[in-house]
Amino acid sequence: MGVKIMKIKMKVPLVEMDGDEMTRILWKMIKDTLLLPYVDLKTEYYDLGIKERDNTDDQITKDAAEAIKKYGVGVKCATITPNADRVKEYNLKQMWKSPNGTIRSILDGTVFREPIIVNTIKPYVKTWKKPIVIARHAYGDIYKDVEYKAEGPGKAELVFTDNQGKEISRQCIQEFKGKGVIMAMHNLDKSIESFAKSCFSYALHKKIDLWFSSKDTISKTYDAEFREIFNEVYHKEYDGESYAEKFEKAGIAYFYTLIDDVVARIIKSEGGMLWACKNYDGDVMSDLVASAFGSLAMMTSVLVSPNGCYEYEASHGTVQKHYYKHLKGEKTSTNPMATIFAWTGALRKRGELDENSELVNFADKLETACIETIDKGIITKDLEILSEAPHKNVVNSEEWLHYTSNHLEELLAEK
Numbered sequence: 468m469g470v471k472i473m474k475i476k477m478k479v480p481l482v483e484m485d486g487d488e489m490t491r492i493l494w495k496m497i498k499d500t501l502l503l504p505y506v507d508l509k510t511e512y513y514d515l516g517i518k519e520r521d522n523t524d525d526q527i528t529k530d531a532a533e534a535i536k537k538y539g540v541g542v543k544c545a546t547i548t549p550n551a552d553r554v555k556e557y558n559l560k561q562m563w564k565s566p567n568g569t570i571r572s573i574l575d576g577t578v579f580r581e582p583i584i585v586n587t588i589k590p591y592v593k594t595w596k597k598p599i600v601i602a603r604h605a606y607g608d609i610y611k612d613v614e615y616k617a618e619g620p621g622k623a624e625l626v627f628t629d630n631q632g633k634e635i636s637r638q639c640i641q642e643f644k645g646k647g648v649i650m651a652m653h654n655l656d657k658s659i660e661s662f663a664k665s666c667f668s669y670a671l672h673k674k675i676d677l678w679f680s681s682k683d684t685i686s687k688t689y690d691a692e693f694r695e696i697f698n699e700v701y702h703k704e705y706d707g708e709s710y711a712e713k714f715e716k717a718g719i720a721y722f723y724t725l726i727d728d729v730v731a732r733i734i735k736s737e738g739g740m741l742w743a744c745k746n747y748d749g750d751v752m753s754d755l756v757a758s759a760f761g762s763l764a765m766m767t768s769v770l771v772s773p774n775g776c777y778e779y780e781a782s783h784g785t786v787q788k789h790y791y792k793h794l795k796g797e798k799t800s801t802n803p804m805a806t807i808f809a810w811t812g813a814l815r816k817r818g819e820l821d822e823n824s825e826l827v828n829f830a831d832k833l834e835t836a837c838i839e840t841i842d843k844g845i846i847t848k849d850l851e852i853l854s855e856a857p858h859k860n861v862v863n864s865e866e867w868l869h870y871t872s873n874h875l876e877e878l879l880a881e882k
């Protein structure tokens with residue numbers, strides 16, 4: 468195209484976290500093709516690739532999380548969460564924890580997942596027109612439960628003892644006549660409160676309604692606590708103004724209802740809301756919503772801390788199978804959309820915080836370039852069966868990025 472474009476300057480760095488396998492290859496391609504030619508990219512770079520995590524005894528992951536706290540915005544490439552196979556494959560010192568888990572616990576954040584909507588890919592649910600964003604509480608419930616298998620008759624009790632060792636409560640769970648199973652789980656008011664704050668803040672940031680669901684008709688203490696804390700946080704004043712007042716000004720609504728009621732309403736809705744889910748509900752519902760919108764490769768994810776730090780990433784993993792093909796010298800048709808949208812999300816947020824409208828504008832145009840490229844029928848292989856574009860041209864990742872960069876240049880040249 469040959470249009471000479473002045474590179475956009477950045478004031479404050481982004482925390483850049485590199486990753487593993489195919490997404491690491493895409494990461495570099497995306498930077499080289501779509502970012503570095505246009506933005507004077509300022510990042511503080513952390514290599515969260517498995518080798519570097521192993522070399523640093525995973526200190527690098529903690530450092531990256533601290534950097535996000537310092538600067539407020541980070542962008543992360545997908546990373547390997549090691550299992551036994553990976554320990555062998557990479558000759559690791561130990562089975563390091565999931566980097567996402569580590570970062571989440573340092574930032575005390577909530578994960579929001581949102582599908583990227585394009586015209587030529589129709590959701591399986593005909594009425595859905597706008598994205599459904601899912602917020603999943605990331606602490607406790609069955610993910611930190613205690614379980615027991617009773618091998619024969621006996622009595623199970625739920626006992627609470629205070630710090631002085633005084634028994635405060637004792638309830639019979641079940642008098643077993645034969646074999647059975649027992650589970651105990653917990654949550655913390657503090658964690659639920661952080662979750663609520665993150666959800667209210669994110670709904671305001673996106674200017675969309677917030678729906679929160681649980682099953683408090685059955686769980687009259689446990690789930691009722693979630694409902695009550697959400698209600699308190701909504702009406703409490705922080706710095707002189709409550710979320711309720713802020714919601715009214717923004718023209719958005721908050722409502723609480725039962726999980727089964729929400730499921731029925733979501734299916735009949737046109738989308739466009741934030742659905743806050745308890746840990747297990749969020750695990751299940753985010754995969755349901757992602758699949759119903761089309762493709763895992765089109766799902767973005769952002770971790771928001773209650774004090775307003777943002778970490779953007781793709782929802783999918785490192786696309787291991789494609790990486791092995793890449794290593795054999797094959798060109799792969801891996802979809803870079805969600806990784807690009809992690810970058811645009813982070814650049815836009817940085818732009819908003821630093822009052823850098825050029826950067827916000829660039830992020831908008833890059834997203835438009837990607838969406839319009841897909842709508843023209845230029846797609847990666849995963850979208851072949853999903854796309855309803857009249858003429859489909861299935862290309863490899865490199866070609867797709869090239870087409871998109873050409874279109875981006877056109878958009879940037881427009882006044």
Ligand code: NAP
Nearest residue numbers: 545546547548763764782783784785786787788801802849
């Ligand atoms: P995955 O990387 O998400 O890939 C699963 C399959 O989904 C791929 O084999 C591919 O299907 C398809 N796919 C996913 N992303 C795609 C894309 N961008 N373009 C085209 N197709 C895409 O999950 P995984 O294979 O279970 O996990 C691989 C590694 O990623 C694991 O080590 C896991 O620990 C890690 N992981 C990391 C994160 C994270 O960092 N947030 C999240 C999940 C998993 P086809 O092979 O059929 O084409």
Ligand code: MG
Nearest residue numbers: 749750751754
């Ligand atoms: Mg899951």
